[in-house]
Amino acid sequence: MQNDDVIWEIIGTTHCSYRTSTETQNFCRNPYNVTGLCNRRSCPLANSRYATIIEKDGVCYLYKKVPERAHTPKKLWERIKLLKNYDQALEQIQEHLEFWPEFQIHKNKQRFTKIVQYLIRKRKIEKHSDVQIIPVKKKTERRERQREEHAERAAQIEIVIEKELFDRLKNGNYEDIYNYPPRVYNKWLDENEKEEVEYVEEDVEESDQEIEDLDQLFDKKKPKYEIEYEKEIDQLNNLY
Known part of the structure; x- marks a missing residue:
C-alpha cells in the first residue's frame, strides 16, 4: 500500500529530480504538477489521489x-x-x-482557465500576424558579423593605400615605369587627363588674351604717316 507521507519525507527533504530551487521558492518540473510549485499538496508523486489539466x-x-x-x-493515469x-x-x-x-x-479549474486564455491568444496571433518566427543561430550570426568587420577594415586599408599611392604618383616620386594594377593606373590616367585638358584650355585663353594686348599696344606705337621709298629708288637707278 502506498504511503504518501513516507514518499514526501524522502523526496521533500532529501533529493528529487524534478525539483528546481531558486532564491525565493522551489519549483517542480513534473508535467503532471497542477501548480508548478514544489510543496506537499501540489506534488504528484506524494499524493495517491491527484488530478491535473494537460493540453x-x-x-x-x-x-x-x-x-x-x-x-x-501503465493504467495509473x-x-x-x-x-x-x-x-x-x-x-x-x-x-x-x-x-x-x-x-x-x-487548482484544476484555475489551470484550465489559464490554458484556455493561452490558446485564444495563440489563435489570434496565428490569424492576424504575418510575421514568421525563424530560429536564430547565434554562432552563425557572430561568425558573419566578424567576417563583415574584417572585410570593412580591409576595405578601409585598401582605400588608404590607394590614396597614398596616388599622392606619391602625382608628386613624381616614381620617375621610372612601374607595373601598377591596370584598373588603378587607368583611373589615375583619366583623372590626370581631365586636369591637363583644363590646364591647356586655360593656357590657350591666356595666350589669346596676350596676343590681343600686344596688337593693341603695337597699334598705339605705330606712326601716323607712311614712309615711301619709291622716289629714292628711282634716283638711285638714274645714277647707275
Missing part, C-alpha cells in the same frame, strides 16, 4: 489517478477529454472531481 495539440484533457490503480503504472465550450468543460471538471478536496478542484 495537447489545442485540446485539453483532465488527468486523474487514484490509489486503486497504484499497482498498475485516467484521461478525460474536455469539451471546447468553456462553461461545459468547467462542469465536467466539477462532475469528475465532485468528492475530491477543494484544493484540487480549484
Whole structure:
C-alpha cells in the first residue's frame, strides 16, 4: 500500500529530480504538477489521489489517478477529454472531481482557465500576424558579423593605400615605369587627363588674351604717316 507521507519525507527533504530551487521558492518540473510549485499538496508523486489539466495539440484533457490503480503504472493515469465550450468543460471538471478536496478542484479549474486564455491568444496571433518566427543561430550570426568587420577594415586599408599611392604618383616620386594594377593606373590616367585638358584650355585663353594686348599696344606705337621709298629708288637707278 502506498504511503504518501513516507514518499514526501524522502523526496521533500532529501533529493528529487524534478525539483528546481531558486532564491525565493522551489519549483517542480513534473508535467503532471497542477501548480508548478514544489510543496506537499501540489506534488504528484506524494499524493495517491491527484488530478491535473494537460493540453495537447489545442485540446485539453483532465488527468486523474487514484490509489486503486497504484499497482498498475501503465493504467495509473485516467484521461478525460474536455469539451471546447468553456462553461461545459468547467462542469465536467466539477462532475469528475465532485468528492475530491477543494484544493484540487480549484487548482484544476484555475489551470484550465489559464490554458484556455493561452490558446485564444495563440489563435489570434496565428490569424492576424504575418510575421514568421525563424530560429536564430547565434554562432552563425557572430561568425558573419566578424567576417563583415574584417572585410570593412580591409576595405578601409585598401582605400588608404590607394590614396597614398596616388599622392606619391602625382608628386613624381616614381620617375621610372612601374607595373601598377591596370584598373588603378587607368583611373589615375583619366583623372590626370581631365586636369591637363583644363590646364591647356586655360593656357590657350591666356595666350589669346596676350596676343590681343600686344596688337593693341603695337597699334598705339605705330606712326601716323607712311614712309615711301619709291622716289629714292628711282634716283638711285638714274645714277647707275
